[in-house]
Amino acid sequence: MPDTDVGPAGSPDRAAHVDREADTMIQMLTPEGERPEPTGAALEYAAYVEDVTDDDLRGMYRDMVIVRRFDAEATALQRQGELGLWASLLGQEAAQVGSGRALRPQDFAYPTYREHGVAWCRGVPPTALLGLYRGASLGGWDPAEHGFALYTIVIGSQTLHATGYAMGVQRDHAVGTGEPDRDAAVIAYLGDGATSQGDVSEALVFSAVYNAPVVFFCQNNQWAISEPNTRQTRVPLFKRSSGFGIPGVRVDGNDVLATLAVTRAATERARSGGGPTFVEAYTYRMGAHTTSDDPSRYRIAAEVEEWKLKDPIARVKAYLARSGAADEDFFAEVEAEAKQIATELRVTCRALPDPPPESMFDDVYAEPHAVLDAEREEYLAYRAGFADDTEEVRT
Numbered sequence: 001m002p003d004t005d006v007g008p009a010g011s012p013d014r015a016a017h018v019d020r021e022a023d024t025m026i027q028m029l030t031p032e033g034e035r036p037e038p039t040g041a042a043l044e045y046a047a048y049v050e051d052v053t054d055d056d057l058r059g060m061y062r063d064m065v066i067v068r069r070f071d072a073e074a075t076a077l078q079r080q081g082e083l084g085l086w087a088s089l090l091g092q093e094a095a096q097v098g099s100g101r102a103l104r105p106q107d108f109a110y111p112t113y114r115e116h117g118v119a120w121c122r123g124v125p126p127t128a129l130l131g132l133y134r135g136a137s138l139g140g141w142d143p144a145e146h147g148f149a150l151y152t153i154v155i156g157s158q159t160l161h162a163t164g165y166a167m168g169v170q171r172d173h174a175v176g177t178g179e180p181d182r183d184a185a186v187i188a189y190l191g192d193g194a195t196s197q198g199d200v201s202e203a204l205v206f207s208a209v210y211n212a213p214v215v216f217f218c219q220n221n222q223w224a225i226s227e228p229n230t231r232q233t234r235v236p237l238f239k240r241s242s243g244f245g246i247p248g249v250r251v252d253g254n255d256v257l258a259t260l261a262v263t264r265a266a267t268e269r270a271r272s273g274g275g276p277t278f279v280e281a282y283t284y285r286m287g288a289h290t291t292s293d294d295p296s297r298y299r300i301a302a303e304v305e306e307w308k309l310k311d312p313i314a315r316v317k318a319y320l321a322r323s324g325a326a327d328e329d330f331f332a333e334v335e336a337e338a339k340q341i342a343t344e345l346r347v348t349c350r351a352l353p354d355p356p357p358e359s360m361f362d363d364v365y366a367e368p369h370a371v372l373d374a375e376r377e378e379y380l381a382y383r384a385g386f387a388d389d390t391e392e393v394r395t
């Protein structure tokens with residue numbers, strides 16, 4: 001069908017046009033928890049997960065359950081006035097754990113504001129994520145320690161940061177050396193809505209031209225707040241990148257195994273000097289955009305119900321149970337552990353101290369800077385003028 005036959009934005013024709021490509025999607029675990037012999041496009045990626053054991057799958061299941069549990073706790077904390085805002089990852093656990101687990105210690109991830117599952121895989125403590133949303137922290141964690149940049153609210157901007165960092169990795173000669181602990185990949189997380197942002201096009205141009213070792217991992221969760229994906233594109237998102245000279249692949253983002261395989265392939269390609277890849281992880285935002293949003297204003301409940309049948313955690317559980325790789329005791333243990341982590345998180349979150357206001361100057365530059373030092377001094381002198389009633393001013 002020529003493009004001119006496609007209906008206006010938001011029309012059923014348009015939706016069909018975008019979604020007709022679903023059969024090219026890489027899937028390894030079906031929604032029913034079956035793991036069929038890989039065929040077609042999935043065959044190419046099967047080699048990347050040949051080494052995945054039942055123990056690894058149990059580990060991925062555990063990660064997803066814990067992440068979903070602390071995400072629910074964070075939503076509850078926001079409702080109780082303990083956080084200013086929370087952006088839930090509900091429904092995107094497999095996309096994040098599968099891609100997060102594909103990363104090596106020397107790799108570097110650039111998240112948006114919703115990548116709690118990737119943060120978990122990178123060893124960022126959940127309390128640090130909550131500190132940011134509570135306003136008790138100006139950053140939250142040391143990016144260098146975790147290979148995980150700070151959360152980014154400015155849509156798409158992190159794709160440029162990632163591309164620049166990846167070009168730096170090239171200049172540090174940490175690409176294509178063949179040394180497994182040296183060669184590094186960079187991964188930029190972005191949403192479907194972000195693909196409409198100019199920054200993302202610039203990042204695609206630069207990374208392609210410089211052959212930068214970066215993976216663009218787009219979680220197509222179907223919605224950019226209230227804008228459906230069908231109003232953002234006339235072609236499936238993974239096809240966009242070929243115009244920039246970057247291969248694109250669509251993976252079932254609710255399938256942790258397929259996501260792991262595709263991200264491993266893309267990051268290995270980047271590390272070996274093969275250049276950038278664009279991954280579209282086809283998934284669904286099962287909750288609200290953030291705690292400030294009410295999705296019942298713009299989407300129908302039936303759509304959510306349909307996606308519940310493709311739940312990313314349920315399918316791994318079904319597979320583990322059916323194959324005998326896990327029993328009820330295991331599932332109960334994971335639930336109990338997740339509950340324990342969430343309970344502790346609640347306590348530590350509420351006890352987080354307010355940072356001293358002057359700490360906003362601390363991490364602006366890596367090295368001391370005279371102008372910043374002067375600004376800090378000026379600010380401290382200003383605050384000293386309120387010496388006796390500082391507490392009053394702050395409350």
Ligand SMILES: Cc1ncc(C[n+]2csc(CCOP(=O)(O)OP(=O)(O)O)c2C)c(N)n1
Binds near residue numbers: 194
């Ligand atoms: C440059 C910029 N424009 C607009 C916004 C407001 N905004 C916040 S989230 C969002 C939608 C993002 O959708 P998507 O990229 O699909 O990511 P998702 O939230 O679905 O994970 C918008 C427009 C922003 N933060 N930054």
